Amino acid sequence: MSDSDERLTPDQVRELFLFxxxxxxxxxxxxxxxxxxxxxxxxVVYAEGEEATCFFTxxxxxxxxxRRVHGDDLEVxxxxxxxxxxxxxxxxxxxxxxQVYLNTLRAVTDAxxxxxxxxxxxxxxRTWFPMAMHLLEGLFFGMxxxxxxxxxxERLLALGSLSAGLTHELNNPAGAAVRATSALRDRVAGMRHxxxxxxxxRLDGRRLHALVELQEEAVKRAAxxxxxxxxxxxxxxxxxxxxxxxxxxxxxxDLAPTLVAAGLDTAWLEQVxxxxxxQDLESAVRWLSYTLDTEQLMAEIDDAVxxxxxxxxxxxxxxxxxxxxxxxxxxxxxxDATLVMFKAKVxxxxxxxxxxxxDLPPIPAYAAELNQVWTNLIDNALSAMGPEGTLTLxxxxxxxxxxxxxxxxxxGIAEAVRPRIFEPFFTTxxxxxxxxxxxxxxxxxxxxxxxxxxRVESVPGSTVFRVLLPFTAPGRATDARGR
Numbered sequence: 001m002s003d004s005d006e007r008l009t010p011d012q013v014r015e016l017f018l019f020x021x022x023x024x025x026x027x028x029x030x031x032x033x034x035x036x037x038x039x040x041x042x043x044v045v046y047a048e049g050e051e052a053t054c055f056f057t058x059x060x061x062x063x064x065x066x067r068r069v070h071g072d073d074l075e076v077x078x079x080x081x082x083x084x085x086x087x088x089x090x091x092x093x094x095x096x097x098x099q100v101y102l103n104t105l106r107a108v109t110d111a112x113x114x115x116x117x118x119x120x121x122x123x124x125x126r127t128w129f130p131m132a133m134h135l136l137e138g139l140f141f142g143m144x145x146x147x148x149x150x151x152x153x154e155r156l157l158a159l160g161s162l163s164a165g166l167t168h169e170l171n172n173p174a175g176a177a178v179r180a181t182s183a184l185r186d187r188v189a190g191m192r193h194x195x196x197x198x199x200x201x202r203l204d205g206r207r208l209h210a211l212v213e214l215q216e217e218a219v220k221r222a223a224x225x226x227x228x229x230x231x232x233x234x235x236x237x238x239x240x241x242x243x244x245x246x247x248x249x250x251x252x253x254d255l256a257p258t259l260v261a262a263g264l265d266t267a268w269l270e271q272v273x274x275x276x277x278x279q280d281l282e283s284a285v286r287w288l289s290y291t292l293d294t295e296q297l298m299a300e301i302d303d304a305v306x307x308x309x310x311x312x313x314x315x316x317x318x319x320x321x322x323x324x325x326x327x328x329x330x331x332x333x334x335x336d337a338t339l340v341m342f343k344a345k346v347x348x349x350x351x352x353x354x355x356x357x358x359d360l361p362p363i364p365a366y367a368a369e370l371n372q373v374w375t376n377l378i379d380n381a382l383s384a385m386g387p388e389g390t391l392t393l394x395x396x397x398x399x400x401x402x403x404x405x406x407x408x409x410x411x412g413i414a415e416a417v418r419p420r421i422f423e424p425f426f427t428t429x430x431x432x433x434x435x436x437x438x439x440x441x442x443x444x445x446x447x448x449x450x451x452x453x454x455r456v457e458s459v460p461g462s463t464v465f466r467v468l469l470p471f472t473a474p475g476r477a478t479d480a481r482g483r
Contacts, residue, residue, distance in 0.1 A: 061111025088118035177304035225263030349388035384410030
């Protein structure tokens with residue numbers, strides 16, 4: 001119920017601590033422009049996200065203030081202190097910010113308020129306190145700009161670190177491909193030379209055709225050759241080297257490992273001798289050895305190029321280049337892409353466990369920004385564990401939400417600092433090692449942009465960051481922190 005004609009006297013306005021230091025003219029002005037309104041127990045005084053039209057000061061009764069978290073109202077405070085206020089608290093900033101209520105206020109009991117229209121409250125602040133107005137504007141926008149700049153810097157530093165790791169990962173297969181290509185060139189040249197010697201009028205067409213068939217068979221046997229134990233491989237190589245020496249093949253010990261790895265033995269080489277004769281046996285065996293080396297080198301090149309392609313694909317998935325900002329994505333693809341970017345940063349003593357629920361459907365999301373969330377949480381987990389531990393990435397359902405958990409086995413987060421970990425610029429890292437914006441950025445992305453939630457549970461040996469995301473596209477995001 002609203003009693004628009006009920007007013008306070010200037011002396012009654014002075015009794016409210018917010019206005020106690022005002023002069024007589026200012027009190028008269030507030031008494032004239034303010035009105036008393038009553039709310040019945042259980043009613044909403046104003047609702048989060050609605051246009052902020054009034055500034056409320058409690059005169060009597062008990063009220064509760066709550067915030068909306070993925071559809072649920074979370075009570076932040078409950079009080080009956082006369083003079084507490086809420087509502088259009090940023091009206092003095094005018095059109096520079098969205099003028100919406102930042103929380104929901106409810107009357108727990110019958111309550112009365114001194115109500116000022118937002119424009120009236122803004123005029124009073126700007127007119128009566130010009131110096132304070134400049135300070136408040138500078139503080140608000142300065143903090144926001146600083147946070148933006150440092151946040152971008154933190155993103156660049158994280159990207160630079162991950163890029164260095166990716167470059168290192170790309171260098172290994174690229175180097176392997178270059179080395180294999182160089183060796184392949186030598187082997188192909190050797191094959192041409194030996195084939196020219198074999199086919200230089202000393203083998204008729206029938207024998208040459210039989211030798212080519214043996215070459216094809218050698219390649220097939222190499223493809224399905226069993227992996228021998230080191231002891232078995234050594235014994236087989238010794239036996240084959242002795243046979244080659246007995247056939248007066250030069251440096252048989254050098255050829256034996258390649259032939260044994262391909263699953264070839266003395267009985268098979270006897271077939272080669274029968275086809276080409278004793279005189280051309282060494283050239284034939286070396287030609288076959290070059291063939292097998294060539295196949296192995298081509299397999300190495302194929303593996304290296306595949307690894308490079310996989311890394312580049314993961315980098316594109318991580319950065320979301322050429323993708324729409326908002327799209328339907330599989331969170332497992334995003335998590336895997338982020339892990340690839342972290343591969344060089346994961347210590348050898350840290351085990352990575354993926355516990356994915358592959359039955360989860362894709363979700364609408366800002367993929368690149370979710371990757372930033374995974375980056376921040378994984379980086380914090382690795383920092384907490386140090387050189388040893390277990391990093392677990394787990395997905396599943398939490399009611400009508402998709403849950404992603406990043407779990408580490410570090411020492412845990414102290415209970416005293418746990419309530420502050422999502423605050424801007426708060427960090428437990430040493431000076432110069434963190435800006436304190438990683439979790440704040442993650443909070444904004446998950447809560448503000450995706451209408452989800454991010455929670456933490458921590459005991460020594462198990463810290464769990466749980467990200468909850470809706471399966472369906474949210475409406476327009478409201479900044480859950482009023483920014």
